[in-house]
Amino acid sequence: xxxxxxxxxxxxxxxxxxxxxxxxxxSWALLAGAIGATLLMLIFYxxxxxxxxxxxxxxxxxxxxxxxxxxxxxxxxxxxLSRPGAIVRPAWAGIAVPVGVVWLAGLAVFWLAPSAQxxxxxxxHTWRTCPLNIAFLSVPGxxxxxxxxRGLAPTRLRLxxxxxxxxxxxxxxxxxxxxxxxxxxxxxxxxxxxxxxLPAVAGALLGPRYLRW
Amino acid sequence: MHSTETRLRALLISSMSGDAVAYHTFLSxxxxxxxxxxxxxxPQLTDDVEDLVQEILLAVHNGRHTYRPEEPLxxxxxxIARYKLMDFFRARxxxxxxxxxxxxxxxxxxxxxxxxxxxxxxxGKLLDQLPDKQRLPILHVKLEGLSVAxxxxxxxxxxxxxxxxxxxxxxxxxxxxxxxx
Numbered sequence: 001x002x003x004x005x006x007x008x009x010x011x012x013x014x015x016x017x018x019x020x021x022x023x024x025x026x027s028w029a030l031l032a033g034a035i036g037a038t039l040l041m042l043i044f045y046x047x048x049x050x051x052x053x054x055x056x057x058x059x060x061x062x063x064x065x066x067x068x069x070x071x072x073x074x075x076x077x078x079x080x081l082s083r084p085g086a087i088v089r090p091a092w093a094g095i096a097v098p099v100g101v102v103w104l105a106g107l108a109v110f111w112l113a114p115s116a117q118x119x120x121x122x123x124x125h126t127w128r129t130c131p132l133n134i135a136f137l138s139v140p141g142x143x144x145x146x147x148x149x150r151g152l153a154p155t156r157l158r159l160x161x162x163x164x165x166x167x168x169x170x171x172x173x174x175x176x177x178x179x180x181x182x183x184x185x186x187x188x189x190x191x192x193x194x195x196x197x198l199p200a201v202a203g204a205l206l207g208p209r210y211l212r213w
Numbered sequence: 214m215h216s217t218e219t220r221l222r223a224l225l226i227s228s229m230s231g232d233a234v235a236y237h238t239f240l241s242x243x244x245x246x247x248x249x250x251x252x253x254x255x256p257q258l259t260d261d262v263e264d265l266v267q268e269i270l271l272a273v274h275n276g277r278h279t280y281r282p283e284e285p286l287x288x289x290x291x292x293i294a295r296y297k298l299m300d301f302f303r304a305r306x307x308x309x310x311x312x313x314x315x316x317x318x319x320x321x322x323x324x325x326x327x328x329x330x331x332x333x334x335x336x337g338k339l340l341d342q343l344p345d346k347q348r349l350p351i352l353h354v355k356l357e358g359l360s361v362a363x364x365x366x367x368x369x370x371x372x373x374x375x376x377x378x379x380x381x382x383x384x385x386x387x388x389x390x391x392x393x394x
Contacts (some may be wrong), residue, residue, distance in 0.1 A: 003244055003263060003266055003267055003270070004241075005337075005356075006267055006270060006271075006336055007237065007240040007241055007244060007270065007337055008237065008268060008355070009234075009238045009351070009355040009356060010240055010271070010274045010383070011228075011233055011237035011240055011352060012355045012358075013232065013274070013355065013379055013380070013383060014228055014231050014232065014233045014236050015231075015376065015380070016229065016230055016231045017229045017278045018278060019229075019278070019281070019282075021278040022278075022279065040286075070260070082279065083279045083280075083281070083289075084276065084279060084288075084289050084290075084292030084296065085284070085285070085287075085288030085290075085291060085292035085293075086281075086284065086288075086291040086295045151274075152276070152278075152279050153272070153276035153279040153293065155292045155293065155295070155296035191308065212300070212391075213272070213275075213276075213387070213388075213391075
């Protein structure tokens with residue numbers, strides 16, 4: 001077929017375009033990720049028994065705020081990486097700032113603590129399982145986020161996959177923080193970040209293959 | 214070049230609300246620019262230019278819901294063209310093609326080229342391989358110019374199935390184009 005003919009063929013397909021297609025896809029993906037992670041958390045781990053007390057504990061809210069901020073920060077990064085030519089660079093701050101703040105706070109807490117308590121602050125009781133649990137809770141959101149990106153037009157597939165993974169794992173971590181008993185800031189700074197990095201790495205690996213269009 | 218951006222953008226914006234004439238003009242002009250852009254990028258691979266032009270046109274069409282009117286069209290088109298070109302390079306794994314820098318997005322509207330070369334892949338043949346549900350709507354609505362209602366009557370599909378068939382068919386066509394690249 002000659003190019004002229006292809007042009008006519010495409011030009012005849014002018015169904016009006018939904019300018020909010022991206023927003024709609026990401027809303028569904030976030031919803032699916034949040035519901036999926038919460039269900040998995042309730043089925044496999046359960047809410048922490050002292051959750052009621054936690055609701056009036058500022059440190060608990062700081063713990064929830066960390067993944068919430070990361071999810072809010074990775075959403076624009078993922079959305080921009082899904083649109084050809086969109087400028088991504090300023091959006092990275094949305095991921096860097098929450099991680100930086102928690103690292104600084106974690107370092108400060110670790111530094112100021114008496115040396116006898118340091119190991120407890122850093123390793124807690126669940127450091128072996130925490131990152132894998134977070135990665136597990138991220139699975140539904142991971143599939144949903146990749147689906148959302150795939151329906152748009154990513155041109156940097158590795159980065160787009162990583163950002164989708166980060167978005168999913170931040171959502172999964174919000175659900176996990178309702179189970180996780182750890183209250184040491186250094187613990188979050190290390191094990192939460194590792195847990196959230198795993199899906200991001202998986203996204204970077206899968207992106208070039210799965211997001212290609 | 215600046216006026217090209219303004220004009221093409223206006224055309225694309227009207228076509229996104231359903232103006233078929235504007236869209237035809239947009240795609241025709243875009244074709245010329247893409248051809249010029251690619252001939253400069255892969256001068257030693259002229260045989261592939263027309264194939265890539267077609268692939269990028271389909272990509273632009275299938276991805277047009279990701280264009281935001283407030284953003285520069287040049288950057289959007291360039292990102293798509295560059296992505297398809299990189300994909301092409303990867304597929305060919307031709308090292309010598311990579312020596313030429315393809316980073317300057319301002320180049321994309323610089324050198325229009327009106328003269329089509331023959332495409333090597335025949336989209337018509339790829340079209341024949343699609344399932345009837347997609348092939349027939351494209352054939353009747355797009356190539357023979359029948360209305361959706363007429364096509365629905367002719368094929369026994371519902372009107373919405375005809376529309377969906379065209380839409381999915383064009384996506385499938387893009388996927389097949391990629392597969393045979």
